[in-house]
Amino acid sequence: MSLIELQDVSKIYRLGSQEIPALTGVSLTFEAGEFAVLAGPSGSGKTTALNLIGCLDHPTSGHVIVNGLDLGTASKKALADFRLQNIGFIFQSYNLIPVLTAAENAEFTLMLQKVPKPERRAKVRKLFVDLGIDGLENRRPADLSGGQQQRVAIARAMAADPHVILADEPTANLDSHTAEELLELMRRLNREQATTFIFSSHDDRVIAQARRVIHLQDGCLADDLTISK
Amino acid sequence: MLFTLAFRNLWRNRRRTLLTLSAMVASAALLILALGVFSGMFRDMLASATEQYYGHLVLAKTEYHERRDMFAHLDEEVASRYITAEDTEIIGISPRLRSFGLISLAETSQPVELLGVIPEREKQVTSLQTKLIAGNYPSEAVNNGALIGQGLARKLKVSTGDEMVFVTQAADGSIGNDLLIITGIFATGDSRHDNNLVLAPLGWAQKIMVLPGRIHEVAMTLADPMLAALTADRLNPRLPDDVEILDWGDLLPEMREVIAAYDVSRMIIVSILYMATGLGILNTFFMSVMERTREFGILMAQGMRPWTIRGLVLLETCLLGGIALAIGLTCGAVMTLYMQQVGIDLAGYITPVTYAGGTILPRLHAVFEAGNFYVPAGMLLLVSLIAGFLPANRAARLDPVQAVREV
Amino acid sequence: MDLVRLSWKNIWRNRRRTIITLTAIAFSIMLVQALHNLSFGVYAGMVDSGVRAGSGHIAVYRNNYLESRDETLYFKDGSLVDDISQINGVEQVLPRLYIPALAQSSRESRGVMLIGVDPDRERQVNPFLKTLPADGMIRSTDSRDAVVGTRLLHELQIRPGQKFVVTAQNEDGTLHSELLRVRGVVNSGMKDIDSSLILVGLGRATQLTGNSGSVHELAVILADAGLEATVHRQIAAQFAQGQDILAVSWEEAMPNLANAIKLDYASQKFIFMIILLIVAIGVINTLLMSVMERMREFGVILAMGSRPMTLRCMIMLEAVILGLLAAAIGTVLGSLATWYLVAVGIDLADLVPETLEFGGVVFDPVMRASWDPAWMLRIAVYVVCLTLLAAAYPAIKAGRTTPVEGMRHH
Incomplete structure (x- = not known):
């Protein structure tokens, strides 16, 4: 049984009276431990596909099945619970909560899971060390550089030990050196913890690092290449 | 051009503007209603005091009011000598003769105040004819017909048609007594009138007091009671030194004080209310200015002067104030109209309240008074201006370079 | 507990806005409490003189x-x-x-x-x-x-x-x-x-x-x-x-006196209600503004797996904390004002030269307040409840966001 499966999924956005088809008839399957990227130019539907995989949205038609469960029937609450336990997100613009410190941001999912404070703190501290940002726990996002903020975002995504981490254009706002470091970091996590990574990106460096490249074009599946690495 | 820009800027964030507008409209409209109802209460009080007994103006010998001395009487034609048809604000003139004595009936007697009046003329000044609960107002036809109050009727255990004797000291030193027939009974809700007042024909009173052709006072009624003091000032110079006209403010100083105190508290309430409103507006405008920092920066970079930016924001607040004013005034006027025509009956909850010489009836209603509209209106505009001042300053003081860099 | 800390921090995001809102609420509470206590004292004085001269x-x-x-x-x-x-x-x-x-x-x-x-x-x-x-x-x-x-x-x-x-x-x-x-x-x-x-x-x-x-x-x-x-x-x-x-x-x-007081009291209550209504609308506006500008953040929080209810609770908590803070400050100010009005009072002699009558009883020209702590507490509680009510609409709005829509804001 595959981890995540998209079965003939379509998504149409409605803006006023206009209908915009973002995805049309896409079918994909992901296994545990994958390191995959959804590639394609802007407007190809990468972000939409990622949102569907991450249970952030319902498809207009088709099914999204995770661990054998069809998400189409699930309530908002059930989806939220599912995301909390299983999925971590890294967004293009970090989306850290400005009033919280770096550590507080990172432990947010643990807080939602009602993990007691000392445990949370310990976990996050360890993560920060691994990610090379220890010492920055009590700084607010406004006082961190882009790269540091992105690492905090990664820490947040990972803190709850999710099975899947979804990253939407994670390197878009980073300089090349930081981007390299980030990708290296994610590959390491994928190797050591068997966390599934699914990206969306149009950055060639990212695509180069992936073991599986899924090309999307105009909302349709164009190519699905698995590269052994 | 600036005007159009200001107006459109208001509607950029519809929900926020509408919410702020609703607060301003609510405060203006409700305040107008409240003031209208209070004015109604005071008008009622004034009306009950003047229209039941005093009248708006009273002409009498100068020393009469102090002691109501029987001997300070006047010629019954005195009014026509000094008040002409050109004094159009006066709509009722009633000469009166006053006597204090006892009403006697079988085993009971009660002290009363008897007013000898010409019924048709008295009806133009006081309104006891509208408060009848039995029988009729006295008329010229029955030369000894009297009108008494409900309290008195109860105490004497009489009703219409019964006879009673009035005993008093006459002007020639004798004790006058004569028969009166009760033609009607009134009830005003004010125990001082209901228990003590008797109206009888002037001729009858003049006879019993041995004061033929004499009266003590002339009570007058005006189209607009609030002009009483002015009218008195206008007429007094015409009168000889020993005669003067007093207005209701002189006759009922407590009433005047109450109305003065009310005006003060009205201003206080208006100020408080608008301070609360003002603080709410302040937030809205700060928000809307902060949101547009970048935009203002660009405008200034393009050459718009800071002063103009300040003017723009102030214009926006004043426009909002103006719109709120228009809607608020309309709503306030509509609600006041309803209260004026229909009102609210609180009779089950409270009884009439006697206060400063007048009575407030438990039926709430409103009156239209200019002050109740232009005071809230003026204050609203003022508050809008003040609330806009700080954000406008903020906008004008922005540094274009910094501002443009903001996201 | 953590939600409380988060709510507290959120309130102070925009210091000026929060301070203005707090001022508005606290100020209104102060006025309403002080004026009530003043009337309370004056009525008590009137009743006292009235009963001594009357029945x-x-x-x-x-x-x-x-x-x-x-x-x-x-x-x-x-x-x-x-x-x-x-x-x-x-x-x-x-x-x-x-x-x-x-x-x-x-x-x-x-x-x-x-x-x-x-x-x-x-x-x-x-x-x-x-x-x-x-x-x-x-x-x-x-x-x-x-x-x-x-x-x-x-x-x-x-x-x-x-x-x-x-x-x-x-x-x-x-x-x-x-x-x-x-x-x-x-x-x-x-x-x-x-x-x-x-x-x-x-x-x-x-x-x-x-x-x-x-x-x-x-x-x-x-x-x-x-x-x-x-x-x-x-x-x-x-x-x-x-x-x-x-x-x-x-x-x-002496129904005259009793009713004169009732009438005055009732008209006061009406004015107070208007004042609180205005304040409530202001609070709704403020809360709504603070919610709308955080839509993106809410999207993220929902994406991470928070339930909509948690978000709604957070907004309500922000309102309650705001309300409690304002109620506390307002009551302190109201108490100070009352203290002054009890000790010094307002001398009407400047405004009204002769004796002032009310309901058949002569006013003491110096208006003094009298403590009515039960009422003051009630008002403070009402205001907190009012802030809670005012938060209902913004909370619903926040809870209705979906992660995707939320993050599309800005």
Whole structure:
């Protein structure tokens, strides 16, 4: 049984009276431990596909099945619970909560899971060390550089030990050196913890690092290449 | 051009503007209603005091009011000598003769105040004819017909048609007594009138007091009671030194004080209310200015002067104030109209309240008074201006370079 | 607990906005509390003066004397005056006899209401007698001394020390007269009182009517108005069976005063409601603004797996904390204002030159507040509930976001 499966999924956005088809008839399957990227130019539907995989949205038609469960029937609450336990997100613009410190941001999912404070703190501290940002726990996002903020975002995504981490254009706002470091970091996590990574990106460096490249074009599946690495 | 820009800027964030507008409209409209109802209460009080007994103006010998001395009487034609048809604000003139004595009936007697009046003329000044609960107002036809109050009727255990004797000291030193027939009974809700007042024909009173052709006072009624003091000032110079006209403010100083105190508290309430409103507006405008920092920066970079930016924001607040004013005034006027025509009956909850010489009836209603509209209106505009001042300053003081860099 | 910390931090995101909102709410609370306490103090003062000049906190009558004022409804007070005086909390018991009579001087006559009183007791209590000089009061219950209102004195055209006659009807119908001498003059400033007040000794009054040892009214003055209910019960217990007398509270005996206060109070409540409404709308506006500008963040929080309910709770918490803070500050300010108004008060003498009447009672020209902590607390609680209510719409709005839509904001 595959981890995540998209079965003939379509998504149409409605803006006023206009209908915009973002995805049309896409079918994909992901296994545990994958390191995959959804590639394609802007407007190809990468972000939409990622949102569907991450249970952030319902498809207009088709099914999204995770661990054998069809998400189409699930309530908002059930989806939220599912995301909390299983999925971590890294967004293009970090989306850290400005009033919280770096550590507080990172432990947010643990807080939602009602993990007691000392445990949370310990976990996050360890993560920060691994990610090379220890010492920055009590700084607010406004006082961190882009790269540091992105690492905090990664820490947040990972803190709850999710099975899947979804990253939407994670390197878009980073300089090349930081981007390299980030990708290296994610590959390491994928190797050591068997966390599934699914990206969306149009950055060639990212695509180069992936073991599986899924090309999307105009909302349709164009190519699905698995590269052994 | 600036005007159009200001107006459109208001509607950029519809929900926020509408919410702020609703607060301003609510405060203006409700305040107008409240003031209208209070004015109604005071008008009622004034009306009950003047229209039941005093009248708006009273002409009498100068020393009469102090002691109501029987001997300070006047010629019954005195009014026509000094008040002409050109004094159009006066709509009722009633000469009166006053006597204090006892009403006697079988085993009971009660002290009363008897007013000898010409019924048709008295009806133009006081309104006891509208408060009848039995029988009729006295008329010229029955030369000894009297009108008494409900309290008195109860105490004497009489009703219409019964006879009673009035005993008093006459002007020639004798004790006058004569028969009166009760033609009607009134009830005003004010125990001082209901228990003590008797109206009888002037001729009858003049006879019993041995004061033929004499009266003590002339009570007058005006189209607009609030002009009483002015009218008195206008007429007094015409009168000889020993005669003067007093207005209701002189006759009922407590009433005047109450109305003065009310005006003060009205201003206080208006100020408080608008301070609360003002603080709410302040937030809205700060928000809307902060949101547009970048935009203002660009405008200034393009050459718009800071002063103009300040003017723009102030214009926006004043426009909002103006719109709120228009809607608020309309709503306030509509609600006041309803209260004026229909009102609210609180009779089950409270009884009439006697206060400063007048009575407030438990039926709430409103009156239209200019002050109740232009005071809230003026204050609203003022508050809008003040609330806009700080954000406008903020906008004008922005540094274009910094501002443009903001996201 | 963590949600509380997050909410607290969120409130202070935009310091100026929060401070302005807090100021608005706290300020309104302060005003409403201070004005209420001021009225509370003034009403209490009015009731106090009113009952002392009128029917007392509790009045004892026979049958329906209160409504009918039927002079034949007198009763023998016997030992009642002393018995009631013994009750804990009673300051004074004033026996009174009301006789409608004709007062005549050599020049004039007027209808009056003669009041027979116990001069010593009355002197201690009645505010109209406060300004009488030491020798201005009736000397004994039987003396021919009378205390007369100043306007009445003028109308009868007599001066202090001069004689006049009062004539009243006996129970058997005959007219009876007594000679009186003006001992003291009352100048209360109220037309009604000054033109109709005559006080004489109770003994002299009963000579006029022929009912010795009888009264129409026992006015009971309490040292502490709060004890009214208990004392009322104890008084009622004093009455022998079948005696046909009853005790009434001042609200029944002086409905004019009670209603004047009710009316003023009601209009005040109306104004307060308007003020709180305006504040509530302001709070909704502020909360809504702060929600709308965080839509993106809410999207992220939802994406991470938070339930919509958690988000709604967070907004409600922000409102509650805001409300509690404002209520605390407002109550402190309100207390300060009240403290000032209790200690110093507002002197109306500058605004209104002569005595001011209200509901038949003379105002003390200095308006003083009186503490009503229960009411102050109630208002604070109402305001907190109001902020909670105001948060309902913004909370719903926040909870309805989906992660995708939320993150698309900006």
